[in-house]
Amino acid sequence: MSLKTVVAAAFRHLRKERLQKVEFIYYISIDRKWMNKDQAALLLERARDEGLIIQKDGTFVPAFDPAEVDIPLGFKPSGDVLEKHDPVERLVADIARKAGAETQSIYAEMNRIISDTFLGNLMPEAAVVILARRYQVPFGTYKPELKEKLMTQTNSKSD
Structure with missing residues (x-):
């Protein structure tokens, strides 16, 4: 699954338009148990580097509409979502x-x-x-x- 799907899942499931870094990491690592805290922080940085999220006033805002992303039932990202491919x-x-x-x-x-x-x-x-x-x-x-x-x-x- 794509990085975009993971980011969309966080914003949609938390029902927020803006997330603080700790909220995003909490959702990914503790709430969903998809990865550890360090991996969730890395995921957030990668999403920012790829232009999927924008940092505004200490919070993160998606650069796309999360409602338009299809999140399959029982979605769980694979480990390759953390890899940055050339x-x-x-x-x-x-x-x-x-x-x-x-x-x-x-x-x-x-x-x-x-x-x-x-x-x-x-x-x-x-x-x-x-x-x-x-x-x-x-x-x-x-x-x-x-x-x-x-x-x-x-x-x-x-x-």
């Missing part, structure tokens, strides 16, 4: 699904684009976008993350 990995997986190929072959094709076509002067984030276009896989939702990753890498190399 946008390149997720887009490669989408391309592999669309192409009916293994992710390793998509990575190999991406590496060929980088080394053969661009002589090693292309970042993986750009190469995966080329592949997404080639296989007609929508990548618009990944653009902000890919751009941020490129900017972070560029800034760290210039330091």
